[in-house]
Amino acid sequence: DWNTPKQGGRRSSWVRNRTVWTYFRDYFPIRLIKTHNLLPSRNYIFGYHPHGIFCFGAFCNFGTEATGFSKKFPGIRPSLATLAGNFRLPVLRDYLMSGGICPVNRNSIDYLLSRNGTGNAVVIVVGGAAESLHCAPGMNAVTLKNRKGFVKLALQKGSDLVPVYSFGENDAYKQVIFEEGTCWRALQKRLQKILGFAPCLFHGCGLFFGNSWGLVPY
Numbered sequence: 492d493w494n495t496p497k498q499g500g501r502r503s504s505w506v507r508n509r510t511v512w513t514y515f516r517d518y519f520p521i522r523l524i525k526t527h528n529l530l531p532s533r534n535y536i537f538g539y540h541p542h543g544i545f546c547f548g549a550f551c552n553f554g555t556e557a558t559g560f561s562k563k564f565p566g567i568r569p570s571l572a573t574l575a576g577n578f579r580l581p582v583l584r585d586y587l588m589s590g591g592i593c594p595v596n597r598n599s600i601d602y603l604l605s606r607n608g609t610g611n612a613v614v615i616v617v618g619g620a621a622e623s624l625h626c627a628p629g630m631n632a633v634t635l636k637n638r639k640g641f642v643k644l645a646l647q648k649g650s651d652l653v654p655v656y657s658f659g660e661n662d663a664y665k666q667v668i669f670e671e672g673t674c675w676r677a678l679q680k681r682l683q684k685i686l687g688f689a690p691c692l693f694h695g696c697g698l699f700f701g702n703s704w705g706l707v708p709y
Contacts, residue, residue, distance in 0.1 A: 496578040497599035499607055500588035502568070504556075507590055512557035519659070519708070521551045523558035527653075531566025531610040534603075534650040536641055539614055540633050541657065542622040544664045544693055547708070548657035553614045554590040564612075570603055571614045574687050595619075597644075604648040614655070615641050620689040624679060626661040627668055663708040666693040 495501065515521075529535060539549050552558050553569040560569055572595035578584040593599045595615060603611045616622075618634035625632055645652050669676040683689040697703030 496575075496584065496588055496594050497596065498602055500570075500591065500593055501585070502591045503589035506586070507554070507556045509555075512551065512555035515555075516551055516557040519547065519663075521548055521558060523552045523560060523563060525563045529564050529567050529612070529651075529653070534609055534648065535567070535612040535653050536600075536604075536645045536650050537569070537612055537614040537653045537655045538641060539616045539655045539657065540618060540622075541626055541631055541660050542616050542618045542620070543626050543657070543660035544623060544666065544691055546616060546660070547663055548660050549614060549616060553612075554592055566610045567612050568610055569612045569614055572600065572616070574620075575599075576687050600644060601648075604644070604650050612653070613650075617641060620683050620687065623691055624676075624683070624689045625668070626691075627666050628662045630661060664693040664695050665709075666691050 537553075539546075549571055552560060553571040561567075568591065570591050570593045572593055573587065575594035575596050577587060578594055593603065593613070600613050600615075603613050617638055619638065621638075622632075622634040625634065642652065644650075669679065679689055679691075694704045695707045695709055697705035698707055701709075
């Protein structure tokens with residue numbers, strides 16, 4: 492069963508339509524705004540920005556049906572790409588696949604765009620973990636250095652590139668950003684290469700008081 496995540500996974504409409512995701516959507520709140528029709532006869536790569544701390548917008552819009560993706564884009568199946576290491580964890584891997592989430596590697600994306608028919612939309616957070624180290628309220632800078640492979644892939648597979656922007660993603664938490672050249676910054680980048688994600692030092696608000704520190708998103 493190790494190959495299932497990179498061969499389309501096991502999407503479950505029941506998991507994608509669970510009521511809990513509507514509460515998740517309404518907390519922030521999160522909305523999906525459509526600006527163009529997408530043809531079911533084509534395949535797509537969505538370039539999503541920014542990453543933020545937890546990618547709340549990407550998960551809610553493309554990993555669930557809370558914002559009505561399938562109704563706004565009939566015939567299109569979104570597949571949010573995430574770290575391949577997540578699919579090595581029991582239970583979590585099955586839950587991710589049931590939401591239509593796939594590993595962000597060439598084999599998985601190649602299968603969806605070449606051997607799974609049409610109407611597939613692979614959602615790639617192009618800045619990845621490196622971009623999360625720069626996220627802060629009011630700041631937006633896309634990280635593209637050595638990360639243009641998604642453009643080459645779209646050209647090779649004949650897929651259309653669709654830009655996606657998440658307004659407010661960087662406002663969910665406040666991060667302590669270390670200056671380039673400091674030992675703390677070097678440690679963050681080193682751990683990012685080892686773990687695959689960036690260990691960020693961040694905080695939100697308290698559970699009961701909005702002006703206190705805590706882990707509840709703003």
